[in-house]
Amino acid sequence: MKPSGVMGSAAGWVMAHRGSNRARNQWTVDLLNVQSGDCVLEIGCGPGLALNSCLARVDVGKVIGLDHSQTMLDQARARNAEAYRQGRLELQLGNVDGFVVANGGFEKIYSVNVVQFLPDPATTFQKLYSHLKPNGVAATTYLPRNKNPSRVDALEMAKNIAGHMEAAGFKNVRVEELPLRPFPAVCVLGER
Numbered sequence: 001m002k003p004s005g006v007m008g009s010a011a012g013w014v015m016a017h018r019g020s021n022r023a024r025n026q027w028t029v030d031l032l033n034v035q036s037g038d039c040v041l042e043i044g045c046g047p048g049l050a051l052n053s054c055l056a057r058v059d060v061g062k063v064i065g066l067d068h069s070q071t072m073l074d075q076a077r078a079r080n081a082e083a084y085r086q087g088r089l090e091l092q093l094g095n096v097d098g099f100v101v102a103n104g105g106f107e108k109i110y111s112v113n114v115v116q117f118l119p120d121p122a123t124t125f126q127k128l129y130s131h132l133k134p135n136g137v138a139a140t141t142y143l144p145r146n147k148n149p150s151r152v153d154a155l156e157m158a159k160n161i162a163g164h165m166e167a168a169g170f171k172n173v174r175v176e177e178l179p180l181r182p183f184p185a186v187c188v189l190g191e192r
């Protein structure tokens with residue numbers, strides 16, 4: 001998924017305004033317990049909803065949004081224009097498997113509704129682990145997208161994500177559920 005052009009802009013608008021998507025993004029940032037002074041990385045930031053929630057909490061730290069869609073980064077920048085001007089927000093155009101950071105690591109790394117698009121999740125979670133500081137936390141939120149999705153589908157994906165995270169070295173891996181109707185979103189969290 002790489003939103004672009006008019007359709008991509010429309011998809012970003014829908015993501016930014018749909019109540020359930022706003023709730024999932026806010027919930028993920030709350031679960032991560034993002035704090036002032038944290039360095040935070042979001043993978044697949046889309047129109048920048050969760051970045052906005054992080055920036056409300058992080059004043060002296062740094063928030064980075066990565067996405068391989070320039071259309072999405074443009075929306076994320078517009079949504080968080082003041083923080084971008086102040087240098088508190090950095091936006092990187094690129095693929096999750098190719099990004100480079102020069103800041104010595106992150107306290108928090110997360111994604112919302114991106115994991116299903118990763119071609120090689122095992123390698124991606126190894127990479128995310130290597131970019132976390134000791135005791136740093138990663139969170140991966142997922143909402144089932146298959147035909148007639150159910151809670152079982154959400155929990156099945158959560159189990160897969162947890163397996164990748166444990167194989168990459170994450171400890172204290174746990175699954176949280178956000179009870180949306182008609183099926184929940186799941187978030188898998190783990191620590192370095």
Ligand SMILES: C[S@@+](CC[C@H](N)C(=O)[O-])C[C@H]1O[C@@H](n2cnc3c(N)ncnc32)[C@H](O)[C@@H]1O
Pocket residue numbers: 001002003015016021025043044045046047048049066067068069072094095096097111112113114117118
């Ligand atoms: C369904 S959207 C979710 C956007 C946002 N996280 C939200 O919940 O509103 C998925 C986003 O991930 C980005 N994306 C998908 N695969 C990616 C990859 N391999 N590297 C970087 N970004 C990716 C897409 O461009 C898109 O913005």
